[in-house]
Amino acid sequence: xxxxxxxxxxxxxxxxxxxxxxxxxxxxxxxxxxxxxxxxxxxxxxxxxxxxxxxxxxxxxxxxxxxxxxxxxxxxxxxxxxxxxxxxxxxxxxxxxxxxxxxxxxxxxxxxxxxxxxxxxxxxxxxxxxxxxxxxxxxxxxxxxxxxxxxxxxxxxxxxxxxxxxxxxxxxxxxxxxxxxxxxxxxxxxxxxxxxxxxxxxxxxxxxxxxxxxxxxxxxxxxxxxxxxxxxxxxxxxxxxxxxxxxxxxxxxxxxxxxxxxxxxxxxxxxxxxxxxxxxxxxxxxxxxxxxxxxxxxxxxxxxxxxxxxxxxxxxxxxxxxxxxxxxxxxxxxxxxxxxxxxxxxxxxxxxxxxxxxxxxxxxxxxxxxxxxxxxxxxxxxxxxxxxxxxxxxxxxxxxxxxxxxxxxxxxxxxxxxxxxxxxxxxxxxxxxxxxxxxxxxxxxxxxxxxxxxxxxxxxxxxxxx
Numbered sequence: 001x002x003x004x005x006x007x008x009x010x011x012x013x014x015x016x017x018x019x020x021x022x023x024x025x026x027x028x029x030x031x032x033x034x035x036x037x038x039x040x041x042x043x044x045x046x047x048x049x050x051x052x053x054x055x056x057x058x059x060x061x062x063x064x065x066x067x068x069x070x071x072x073x074x075x076x077x078x079x080x081x082x083x084x085x086x087x088x089x090x091x092x093x094x095x096x097x098x099x100x101x102x103x104x105x106x107x108x109x110x111x112x113x114x115x116x117x118x119x120x121x122x123x124x125x126x127x128x129x130x131x132x133x134x135x136x137x138x139x140x141x142x143x144x145x146x147x148x149x150x151x152x153x154x155x156x157x158x159x160x161x162x163x164x165x166x167x168x169x170x171x172x173x174x175x176x177x178x179x180x181x182x183x184x185x186x187x188x189x190x191x192x193x194x195x196x197x198x199x200x201x202x203x204x205x206x207x208x209x210x211x212x213x214x215x216x217x218x219x220x221x222x223x224x225x226x227x228x229x230x231x232x233x234x235x236x237x238x239x240x241x242x243x244x245x246x247x248x249x250x251x252x253x254x255x256x257x258x259x260x261x262x263x264x265x266x267x268x269x270x271x272x273x274x275x276x277x278x279x280x281x282x283x284x285x286x287x288x289x290x291x292x293x294x295x296x297x298x299x300x301x302x303x304x305x306x307x308x309x310x311x312x313x314x315x316x317x318x319x320x321x322x323x324x325x326x327x328x329x330x331x332x333x334x335x336x337x338x339x340x341x342x343x344x345x346x347x348x349x350x351x352x353x354x355x356x357x358x359x360x361x362x363x364x365x366x367x368x369x370x371x372x373x374x375x376x377x378x379x380x381x382x383x384x385x386x387x388x389x390x391x392x393x394x395x396x397x398x399x400x401x402x403x404x405x406x407x408x409x410x411x412x413x414x415x416x417x418x419x420x421x422x423x424x425x426x427x428x429x430x431x432x433x434x435x436x437x438x439x440x441x442x443x444x445x446x447x448x449x450x451x452x453x454x455x456x457x458x459x460x461x462x463x464x465x466x
Contacts, residue, residue: 051444058440062433072159074172075420077134080151082414088149090187091414098153101179102126109178114171120162129175130156154420169419176417185404188411193219194403196396198389205277206270206381207364210262213388217258220392221250224399227406234409236402246402249395257391261384266364269371270381278369281361288358295351302344306337 078101082091090096100106107122134152157175159168166174196216201209227234227243235242271277 051441054444055437055441059433059437062436072168074157074168076155076157076172076176077416077418077420078153078155078176079416079418080414081416082411085151086149090183091411092187094187096149098131098150100182101131101155101175102129103182106175106178106182109181110171110175113174113178114163114166116163116166120160124160124162125175128158128160130158132156172419180415180417183415184407184411188407188414193223194396194400196220196393198392201385203272205272206265207262209385210258210265213258213261213392214254217250217254217392220396220399221247221254224250227403231406231410234406236405238405239398239402241398241402243402243406246395246399249398253388253391253395257384257388261381261388264384265381266367268373268377268381269367269369270373270377271368271371274368274371278365281365281368285358285361285365288354288361292351292354292358295347295354299344299347299351302340302347305340306344 078098080096084091084093085096088096104122104126107125111117111120111122111125132154133150134154155172155176157168157172159171163171198212198216201212204212224243224247228247232244233242
């Protein structure tokens with residue numbers, strides 16, 4: 001007994017008529033005898049006009065939709081242009097992580113730049129950023145187990161609905177600026193010596209504080225001298241200072257303020273704990289004396305070795321050599337006496353250095369042991385400490401800012417941000433439309449096959465109502 005089905009309503013009948021196969025086009029063909037693929041092709045071909053109209057409407061709608069969406073999306077290519085990038089490292093040789101681009105710290109900096117602190121959170125902003133690798137380079141092509149790294153990335157940002165007053169392009173520029181600042185501040189250069197901190201000096205003796213001032217200033221001076229060797233003419237637009245003027249500032253602090261402090265402390269002989277300090281210096285001198293004797297013994301051994309060396313050996317050890325102008329000459333190689341002479345010079349210089357420290361300690365012990373400082377002496381010493389500390393802090397701040405500007409100038413191409421061109425964007429748009437159109441066509445084909453089966457199952461194939 002044939003099952004009866006409820007007759008379709010007007011809307012369903014139009015829908016079925018749109019997708020159903022046309023009986024007049026079947027001829028002697030029986031669709032039930034075809035396999036699903038042939039049947040789907042025949043049904044699609046019999047409805048080619050309707051499908052063509054549907055495809056045209058879809059392509060127009062998709063083009064409008066993708067074009068509108070593109071206005072809300074910006075793509076930027078991020079390229080890493082430094083030697084360590086090929087190894088997946090930052091300039092300071094730590095592991096590179098591109099997803100720091102979306103970190104809360106970078107996002108917060110971008111939000112602050114845009115003045116959107118009350119509008120959006122770092123988490124909301126990062127959710128609209130996608131990162132895609134553009135290319136990968138094998139660390140070791142012969143090692144099949146090695147992982148792959150990329151030195152170029154595509155950053156895609158889609159405008160947040162919460163942001164009204166800043167365009168998509170401007171927001172992307174601010175995000176890139178924030179990441180550039182973050183990257184250079186954290187991974188480019190070693191400026192720890194310019195981040196001046198005196199530390200806890202409450203338990204330090206006054207003479208040791210003077211040595212600490214000298215040590216800190218010497219570290220800054222060596223760092224600044226390296227920058228002068230790299231670029232002697234650089235001048236910061238922010239501070240208006242060059243590395244040479246900063247070097248002069250540090251030298252002024254050393255030659256005047258620190259020397260003034262050391263002279264006052266030595267002259268007054270002040271100390272926090274006289275008895276304990278004298279015992280410490282005495283013990284230090286005992287250790288230094290032992291080192292001095294050891295160095296002098298090593299020096300005497302090598303000096304005697306040089307004196308006893310056969311002088312006849314020196315003039316006979318000659319080898320033919322060639323200079324930078326391709327001219328031959330006879331070169332004397334190093335002999336045992338040369339090595340022993342170098343060793344003797346080294347141990348003698350070490351012994352003299354230790355001897356100077358012993359003499360200095362003896363001088364301090366004499367001053368401290370014979371001193372009777374008053375309260376005003378301690379007050380003045382503390383004032384001098386504060387004064388020297390502020391001077392070094394000020395110079396370090398100027399040096400740090402100047403050095404940061406120099407690093408931006410010297411490493412400005414480490415990170416290269418390039419906005420994707422209109423041609424590339426148009427290609428992406430066409431690809432998106434083509435892919436979505438193909439998907440839509442497949443959906444229509446499958447839908448036609450299913451609807452044709454629906455019609456046949458219900459005996460509606462020749463119904464006049466369709």
